[in-house]
Amino acid sequence: MATQIFVNIASDDLERAKAFYTALGCEINPLFTDENAACVVWDEQVFFMVLTREYFATFTDRPVADARATAQVLIALSRESREAVDAIVDAGIAAGGREPKPPQDLGFMYSRDLEDPDGNIMEFLYMDPAAAEQGPEAFEG
Known part of the structure; x- marks a missing residue:
């Protein structure tokens, strides 16, 4: 199996993020999408896991960066x-x-x-x- 890349990014509005990435031509994998996360499929090797800011915070002990400021x-x-x-x-x-x-x-x-x-x-x-x-x-x- 080839290496797959999963990039986790935080969002303040999951529905807005899903609409944005589908407008770029990506698909949303419903098997790994719920109210906390959406799996954005770029191709068979590259995925973005768009997570609500609150859910993203459960994966780290560090503060979650505000991408608009840092x-x-x-x-x-x-x-x-x-x-x-x-x-x-x-x-x-x-x-x-x-x-x-x-x-x-x-x-x-x-x-x-x-x-x-x-x-x-x-x-x-x-x-x-x-x-x-x-x-x-x-x-x-």
Whole structure:
């Protein structure tokens, strides 16, 4: 079995979070979704467990960060093209998210950040296949 990634994030409004992530093209797995949590399926290997802030707090003895005020993690997800990066960020903005900084175009890599309504930040990026395999210098040469 391949490694699967489950990213736990807190939400103040689980229904709003589910609507936001389905607007990005994700599905909600009903087998692992209830009034405390929603399993957001990106693909067969990557999942977000969106937890109510109160439920999230049961998994740690540390204070739960307010993602609108502090950054604890930045989640980066690759896309298959620059157009796919633009499409998912634009869909997120239309669904109530915001773009906290301008797009970044390094030539070999293009990325845009998207903040969900709870303040969690995702970076969507496309990297030229030559740069991904051989490093940024390969793209320049």
